[in-house]
Amino acid sequence: MWIIFYTIALFVSITEAIPRTDVTVSGLSSGAAMTAQLHLVFSSTISGSGILVGPPYYCAEGSSTRVDTCLYGPTTLIPIEKLTSQLQSYVSAGIADPTSNLKNDPVYIFSGRFDRVVFPDVVKLNENIFSSFDTNIKTNYEMRATHGFMTDNFGGLCEFPDLKYFINNCSFNLAYDVLNHIFGGNLTKPTKQVPLTGQFVIIEQPALMNPESINSTNSKKIDIFSYWANWLKNSAATHKPSFQLQPLKLPGLTETSSIGASGFDKEGYVYYPTNCTQGKKCPIHVAL
Incomplete structure (x- = not known):
């Protein structure tokens, strides 16, 4: 299943390790595809991203006939050089921000080993694109997880799809790991003993x-x-x-x-x- 319904959540951070701008973004599945687009195209405003189980930028090339390729591959049919060239053409036309903004921006990329909605090899192509712009990338590809958002205390079984919520209890706090990378690695990890009071x-x-x-x-x-x-x-x-x-x-x-x-x-x-x-x-x- 391809998640197409977005709920926007704004997390106002208290960290002192503020990135290049005041706005960062992350997304799951189709939200991850949107996240990659936002960060690459609006890099003057957005200075960090978390791309979670989503395909690479401009993967479908504007064609609905390429959707399956952007979910299942094969990756040989996803031309990374062509996708990055398309972004550069948008920059030259003045409809995308200069890619020089992306240098050193934090980027977190996640794919579970058991994901059969967006295959891991497809998700990993995000790393190829963002690394070409000298971003600060952290990857997480080794979890025995399916398609969904991982938590350390809530959701369905880690290795089986939760088709209602797409939230999986993998004994891992993905939200913390993403934000901790984006905000410099010094965030305090939440615990049951220290509940959030926001x-x-x-x-x-x-x-x-x-x-x-x-x-x-x-x-x-x-x-x-x-x-x-x-x-x-x-x-x-x-x-x-x-x-x-x-x-x-x-x-x-x-x-x-x-x-x-x-x-x-x-x-x-x-x-x-x-x-x-x-x-x-x-x-x-x-x-x-």
């Missing part, structure tokens, strides 16, 4: 998918991204975590707002570590 907040995503459909009561269009950013800023500045912060609701938001945007879930989540709700400036990690 705040999860729900955000309504249809407006972000189709902002043109959102209008105020006086028919004047809202700058939806400013509205959302201001809400984040004000929430972080004033909220003391008590798990009582209300979900973000947007004027004029209806179910029809998401028509044509079926690739996203209705809701996304923002996680604030406690320090990030008390005036501390924190970078953002986007999980797809």
